[in-house]
Amino acid sequence: MNKSKLNPIQMMTLISAGILGVDILTVQRRMVEKAGRDAWISLLLGGLLTLISGTLSYLLSVQYPGKDLPEILIEIGGRFLGRIFLAAVAAYILLYLGVSIRVFTQALLIFLLDRTPIFVLILFISLVTGYAVFKDLDTIGKVVDILFPITMLTVFFIMLLALPQSNPIRLRPVLYHNTSDTLKAVLPGYQRFTGASLILYFMKHVRRSRGTFLWYLAGLVIPIVSYAALTLISIMVFGTRETITQAYPTLTLIKSIQFPSVFLERLESLAAVFWIGLVFNASTLFYYASLRNTIILFSIPEKYKTYIIWGHIALLMAIGLSKGQVWKAMERFDSARLLQSLITLVLFPLLLGFTLLKKRRRITKSHESTK
Amino acid sequence: MAVPSILLLCIIFLSGCWDQMNIEQRGFVLGVAIDAYPPAPAKEEGKKPGETPPEEEMELEIMETHTGKPLYALTVQLPILRKSSQPSEGGTSGGGGQDSNTWDITQIGNSIYSMNRELLSRTSLALYYEHLQVIVLSDRIARQGIADVLDFFTRDPEMRRRVRVFISKGEAKSVLDVTPRVEEYASMYLSKMPINATRNSRMVHQTDLGEIIIAMHNDFSFILPVAQSTKDEIKISGAAAIKGDKMVGWVSELETEAVKMIQNRYLGGVVTVSSPEKEGAIEVLEVTKAKTKITPLIKNDEITMRIKIMAAGNYAEHVQKGVQNTRVDTLIARLQQEFEKEIAKNCAATIEKFQSEYKTDVFQFCQILQAEEPAYWEKISGDWEDHVFPGMNVEIEVDVTINLTGSTR
Numbered sequence: 136m137n138k139s140k141l142n143p144i145q146m147m148t149l150i151s152a153g154i155l156g157v158d159i160l161t162v163q164r165r166m167v168e169k170a171g172r173d174a175w176i177s178l179l180l181g182g183l184l185t186l187i188s189g190t191l192s193y194l195l196s197v198q199y200p201g202k203d204l205p206e207i208l209i210e211i212g213g214r215f216l217g218r219i220f221l222a223a224v225a226a227y228i229l230l231y232l233g234v235s236i237r238v239f240t241q242a243l244l245i246f247l248l249d250r251t252p253i254f255v256l257i258l259f260i261s262l263v264t265g266y267a268v269f270k271d272l273d274t275i276g277k278v279v280d281i282l283f284p285i286t287m288l289t290v291f292f293i294m295l296l297a298l299p300q301s302n303p304i305r306l307r308p309v310l311y312h313n314t315s316d317t318l319k320a321v322l323p324g325y326q327r328f329t330g331a332s333l334i335l336y337f338m339k340h341v342r343r344s345r346g347t348f349l350w351y352l353a354g355l356v357i358p359i360v361s362y363a364a365l366t367l368i369s370i371m372v373f374g375t376r377e378t379i380t381q382a383y384p385t386l387t388l389i390k391s392i393q394f395p396s397v398f399l400e401r402l403e404s405l406a407a408v409f410w411i412g413l414v415f416n417a418s419t420l421f422y423y424a425s426l427r428n429t430i431i432l433f434s435i436p437e438k439y440k441t442y443i444i445w446g447h448i449a450l451l452m453a454i455g456l457s458k459g460q461v462w463k464a465m466e467r468f469d470s471a472r473l474l475q476s477l478i479t480l481v482l483f484p485l486l487l488g489f490t491l492l493k494k495r496r497r498i499t500k501s502h503e504s505t506k
Numbered sequence: 507m508a509v510p511s512i513l514l515l516c517i518i519f520l521s522g523c524w525d526q527m528n529i530e531q532r533g534f535v536l537g538v539a540i541d542a543y544p545p546a547p548a549k550e551e552g553k554k555p556g557e558t559p560p561e562e563e564m565e566l567e568i569m570e571t572h573t574g575k576p577l578y579a580l581t582v583q584l585p586i587l588r589k590s591s592q593p594s595e596g597g598t599s600g601g602g603g604q605d606s607n608t609w610d611i612t613q614i615g616n617s618i619y620s621m622n623r624e625l626l627s628r629t630s631l632a633l634y635y636e637h638l639q640v641i642v643l644s645d646r647i648a649r650q651g652i653a654d655v656l657d658f659f660t661r662d663p664e665m666r667r668r669v670r671v672f673i674s675k676g677e678a679k680s681v682l683d684v685t686p687r688v689e690e691y692a693s694m695y696l697s698k699m700p701i702n703a704t705r706n707s708r709m710v711h712q713t714d715l716g717e718i719i720i721a722m723h724n725d726f727s728f729i730l731p732v733a734q735s736t737k738d739e740i741k742i743s744g745a746a747a748i749k750g751d752k753m754v755g756w757v758s759e760l761e762t763e764a765v766k767m768i769q770n771r772y773l774g775g776v777v778t779v780s781s782p783e784k785e786g787a788i789e790v791l792e793v794t795k796a797k798t799k800i801t802p803l804i805k806n807d808e809i810t811m812r813i814k815i816m817a818a819g820n821y822a823e824h825v826q827k828g829v830q831n832t833r834v835d836t837l838i839a840r841l842q843q844e845f846e847k848e849i850a851k852n853c854a855a856t857i858e859k860f861q862s863e864y865k866t867d868v869f870q871f872c873q874i875l876q877a878e879e880p881a882y883w884e885k886i887s888g889d890w891e892d893h894v895f896p897g898m899n900v901e902i903e904v905d906v907t908i909n910l911t912g913s914t915r
Contacts, residue, residue: 245663251524262516300716307877377723391667391716 141340143347145276148283149337149420150354153330155361156417157235159290160242160410162327162362163369163384170320172306172375173313175367180317181324182359188479189331189355193348195487196338198494204335204424205431211486218432224478225428229447230471231329232421233454236260239414240455242383247407257455261448264419268426269444272340275419282412289409290361293385294368296392296402301371325480326472327362330417331355332479336424422447530587533631535638536608537583537693539678540655542646543576543614569615569624577616578647578655581679582625582633583693584609607690610682618658635664639697641671641715642733644678648746648753653722660719667716670697672733673746673753681735692740696733699742707766707775707793708759709742722751726873727866727891729757729765749866749891757868764856767815767849768869772796777817779844781824783837790823791845791908802875804882810899811871815849820910834911846904853902861896871895 141149166174199207204224209217240256248256267275310317334351341347369384372391381387389403429435429443568576585608611628615621625633641659643652652671659665674681682692689695703711710731721728729745745757745765757765766772774794781787796817803810821834821841834841860866872890876883886894 248525249663255524304873304877308880311880373720374724377720380723387667393668393714 140342141272141276141337143341143344143350145280146334146337146341146347146350147354147357148279149276150330150333150351151287151357152279152283152413152416153333153420154328154355154358154417155286155290155413156330156421157239157242157414158327158329159362159365159413160383160385161238163366163378164381166320166324166327166366167370167375167378169323170317171313172370173310173317174320174324174370174375175306175363176310177317177320177324178327178363178366179324179359180321181327182355182363184321184325184480185328185331185359186352186355188325188483189334189351191484191487192332192334192479193338193351195483195490196335198487198490201339203337203339203427204332205428207335207486209431211489220482221428221432223474223482225425225432227471227474227478228421228425228428229450230454231475232418232425233451234471235414235421236418236451237455239410242386242410243407245382246386247404254452254456257452258448260415260418261451264415264422265444265448267415267419268422269441272337272423275423278419279416282416286409286413286416287357287361289406290365293389293392293402293406294364297368297372297388300391300393301368303371305371305374306367322476323472326469326476328355328358329472329475330358330420332475332483333420333424335483336427527632531632532634533584533629535582535633535635536585536691537640537642537682537696538638538659539581539583539610539642539644539674539682540618540647541579541581541644541678542650543579545579545677546646566628567612567614569613569621571616571620574616576614578618578621579612579614579679580618580621580625581610581612581682582622583682583691584611584629584631584633585691606685608682608692610679612679618655619662622658635662636666638665638669639693641669642674642678642681642696643671644674644676645746645753647678648673648730648748651751652718652748652753653751656715656718659715665715667714667719669715670700671713671715671718671730672696672742673730674733674735675743681733681740684735684740685738686740687738696740699740700731704773705775707763707772708744710745710762710766711773712771721748721870724873725750726870727868728870729762729868732756747860747864747866747868749864754864754866760852761856761859764853765868767796767817768798768800768813768853768857770796770798772798772817776822777819777845777848779841779848782840782844784826786826788823788825789821789841789844790825791819791841791906792822793817793819794909795819800871800874802871802879804879808899809875809882809894810901811874812901813853813903815853815902815904816907817845817849817904818907818909821908821912834914838908838911842906842908845906845908849904849906850902853904854900857900861898865891865896867891867895871898 162178163174166178170177195207196204199210202210205221208220208224211217212220236257240253240260243256244251244253267278338347365385365388369378369388372388373381373384378384386403386407389406392402425447426440426443429447430437430440435443567579586606609629611625613621613625613628615624622633638659641656643655647655656671659669672681681696684692684695686692686695689698700709700711700713703709710729713730718728718730720726727747727749729747731742732744732746734741734743744759745762746753747755747757763772763775772793774792777791777793779789779791781789796815798816799814801812801814803812821838824834857869860868867890872883872887872895876887
């Protein structure tokens with residue numbers, strides 16, 4: 136494993152890049168389906184929950200310096216129970232990775248490469264992300280540092296250009312007879328920020344600094360604000376009824392941007408090029424996490440990493456190509472997210488509580504023995 | 507050995523491009539016209555007898571359908587690129603004839619998608635819609651319902667939401683058949699005209715496919731611009747009122763102006779009034795800016811829409827006053843009042859027409875009610891256009907400011 140360290144500021148780019156994956160294409164539809172015109176409020180509340188659970192994940196990682204999540208799970212749970220926890224985490228991350236690649240390739244097929252066979256697209260993304268993972272986290276960090284500002288600028292630029300088409304009246308009345316649905320949608324909103332817990336994989340490689348936590352929080356706030364703003368603008372442009380009929384509302388939003396003269400006619404194709412970078416970032420980070428999970432789960436020596444990467448490509452192809460329909464894939468995506476909620480909202484706080492309790496007992500015992 | 511083999515396979519299978527298509531193989535569709543089939547009798551469609559296509563042409567146009575009878579005649583306009591790049595003699599020509607810059611090819615069937623595919627059996631080009639500029643629907647199609655014919659254009663990823671949609675009085679194909687004098691293609695000519703909406707308020711300008719889809723999904727009524735054509739000219743003349751997805755009637759140019767002003771979509775235009783000074787004389791105001799605020803007021807379950815219009819502009823002309831020695835700036839206050847009265851009168855008459863004649867809320871007052879009086883809206887939403895909107899009271903307040911009087915005082 137490469138010994139070079141990540142800068143604390145890279146926590147911001149890595150975490151943001153990990154969260155802003157394929158969801159950026161569909162977040163509005165999935166939230167509006169659940170909370171109507173108040174979907175942006177659910178997303179903000181889900182974001183608040185993400186900040187809390189992210190803080191807990193950060194605290195958990197701080198308790199185990201030099202260890203990442205798979206190692207922490209084995210240390211806390213022992214060889215048997217720890218492996219059960221790890222298996223759940225590994226299954227979720229692999230499923231999330233496979234399905235998100237599938238959903239993204241489907242969008243590429245519809246809007247950009249309509250004749251390219253889907254297996255070629257999945258294979259290509261798996262190969263490129265696999266190569267980045269092979270080069271290790273240091274290289275991934277550098278690639279993300281280059282791609283992240285470009286993709287964020289694109290997102291910001293698109294929201295800004297779509298503003299003249301928007302009509303704020305479509306957001307009103309706010310929370311009218313909709314409070315219950317808005318609150319029910321907080322958990323699905325939280326599930327849009329899946330990558331928040333990736334901190335548990337990266338902290339081991341970060342140079343110790345006081346600012347790390349703040350950079351991590353910034354990394355959470357960027358996608359929370361981006362998703363809420365994107366949802367807000369989509370509702371203002373399309374209204375709720377049209378938003379839920381769109382397969383990829385963000386791409387439709389780009390298509391609805393108007394200029395008084397003939398300019399940037401194929402903006403959606405240009406933007407799709409940047410989305411590739413965005414999904415590449417998120418996929419690489421989850422690929423890395425999945426690789427670490429597999430290595431620790433099966434106690435595989437680091438020197439066999441290449442074979443695990445090749446194995447992952449086969450698995451990603453299998454997940455991506457299983458049952459042709461994209462809508463089915465999206466349903467599987469949501470099942471994967473339920474597992475994620477259980478892990479980050481139940482398992483991690485329990486593990487943190489257990490660790491802190493254990494630490495306290497150890498301190499009390501050592502105090503007693505010194506007395 | 508395994509790695510080089512995999513790399514070799516990747517080079518073979520992942521290089522090149524499945525989606526590659528040479529530009530000369532693409533048939534860039536610039537405009538689409540959709541007419542109802544079978545066509546109405548020649549007189550009704552504005553055709554002279556004998557203008558119907560020859561029998562052999564009709565044979566090519568009608569396609570075999572899996573189910574149902576042919577319902578639509580789809581015409582697509584393709585530019586003949588080689589021809590358009592050559593310098594034309596004696597002006598440009600378009601319209602699908604022998605000397606035309608375009609090929610207007612018609613297919614008859616009952617689904618736009620299948621007609622589109624059937625067209626491929628008549629051209630060596632692959633039809634490409636990414637540069638589609640306009641969709642023209644005949645008034646017969648509009649009266650039958652536009653949702654069915656627009657579904658293809660909203661679903662297909664090739665389409666852009668900025669495509670402009672027009673309703674034609676009579677045959678839609680005839681609009682594409684125009685031979686424009688300045689532009690090269692009728693579709694481009696038509697699509698560029700709404701740019702003038704900043705100076706001519708009688709044209710509906712925000713009518714792209716995206717706007718229509720949003721309105722239809724939200725159950726809002728709306729207006730679409732009407733295109734009328736001669737052999738070499740197209741005029742955007744008033745609008746068609748659409749309720750649900752069906753056309754309910756025509757909207758005159760002055761009414762279109764009022765609808766735009768009430769909807770707060772007025773970009774600029776001209777208002778004329780009778781002179782307060784001399785009988786028979788006319789005063790002209792160029793409106794450069796207009797802003798409208800609508801407030802719903804509910805009292806005893808009775809609704810009143812308070813519409814406040816603030817318009818600003820320049821005094822532009824006086825007609826039939828003769829040589830005038832009175833300075834216009836001394837008449838500003840009176841002129842402002844006259845313009846205010848005229849705008850209010852036009853708006854009130856237009857609302858009244860939509861209330862009593864069409865029972866169609868193209869002003870989208872319902873959206874304001876929904877946002878500002880949700881409890882009331884819940885009670886009346888099912889009855890809005892048929893019962894509540896026609897009986898709704900309207901209060902119009904107009905405030906006109908004349909800023910400039912030109913280069914004379």
